[in-house]
Amino acid sequence: MNLFGKVTRASFYFVAAFDTAIAHAAENMPGGPAVNQLNFAAPATKIMQEIHWLHWMMLIICALIFIGVFGVMFYSILKYRKSLGAKSASFHESTTVEIIWTVIPLLIVIGMALPATKTVVAMKDTTNSDITIKTTGYQWKWGYDYIKGEGDGISFLSTMSTSREAINNLAPKSNTYLMEVDNEMVVPVGKKIRLITTANDVIHSWTIPAFGVKQDAIPGFVRDTWFRADTIGKFRGQCSELCGAEHAFMPIVVNVVSQDDYTKWVEEKKKEMGAASDDPTKVYTLDEQKERGAKVYAANCAACHRPNGKGAGTFPALDGSKVVLGPKVAQYNILINGKSAMPKWAGVISDGDIAAVMTYTRNAWGNKTGEIIQTQNIVSARAGK
Ligand SMILES: [Cu+2]
Secondary structure (H helix, E strand, O other): OOHHHHHHHHHHHHHHHHHHHHHHOOOOOOOOOOOOOOOOOOOOOHHHHHHHHHHHHHHHHHHHHHHHHHHHHHHHHHHHHHHHOOOOOOOOOHHHHHHHHHHHHHHHHHHHHHHHHHHHHHHHEEEOOOOOEEEEEEEEEEEEEEEEEOOOOEEEEOOOOHHHHHHHHOOOOOOOOOOOOOOOEEEEEEOOEEEEEEEEOOOEEEEHHHHHHEEEOOOOOOEEEEEEEOOEEEEEEEOOOOOOOOOHHEEEEHHHHHHHHHHHHHHHHHHHHHHOOOOOOOOOOOOHHHHHHHHHHHHHHHHHHOOOOEEEEEEEOOOOOOHOOOOOHHHHHHHHOOOOOOOOOEEEEEEEHHHHHHHHHOOOOOOOOOOOOHHHHHHHHOOOO
């Protein structure tokens, strides 16, 4: 291609990129950031209202001090300059001035610290909660376990639902691009939700700006925080602690619903979980396991091993892998226990899901072992049999 061709092609890409940028810049994201938003997220909790108020109060005080100090300074520089014949006064050690310039700043600091401390203390007060939810950060998704209050026993993983095609500009991007998940956290409006955060691999951070909540999720530790949403609706946030290659792809969506809708959701979710819980003795066909395994793979493994099983960088290819095509016991081990950057899956996804995804990897792409792994195999492997 000649230079002219290259230039026109480059400008075509440039215009195309610009076009899509404009198409997306035009809409606010429901529950997420708005177009040209400069201020904090609109508050959906009382804590966030207080944070807004503190922010503006302090910003205004700082702006007034700035204007006052620089006003006097520039006024003095201009009005009393040497070329106008100003003579400098000579004085020092004025006790009155020293008292004034100590007491006034002290009062300002106390005036800002008191309400700020009140809010910080309130943010940490997780007592008397109605519902407790444990949230676990994984590379790269969130797990939610409802452990106390209405809905206890519910447990699920929440993975970003934006498609790879949309990320790679091969499909249109939705209005909630990168901020949408398959399973949203659902909570009732007006109830105090205590959130316990922890992590499985590296440090993540659970955040919903509209709630005024940001809490690190640290492996081996539990931290807690809380929120009480005042408004029904969806609220979006993102993992806020750099946690690896797909850090940008583990959004958080909280769906705040009415008490009635919450009760309905709890019933449905429990039914769904009952249906999904595996009878470990059930024997599945190859096609059943492959179909289920493909879903498990897309949700849990494709981020590292890629959808085509070819791997990338330090993530090994599963297509043609010696482990996947070799003796099953080696693969049980790595799936159940993990290995270096390969996460441990036992207890994270169900034994049935592990069996299905193992069957899938052994029969996907160029791998054609024809072997079916049953839930029972994983149960036995876990028991060391
Ligand atoms: Cu993260």
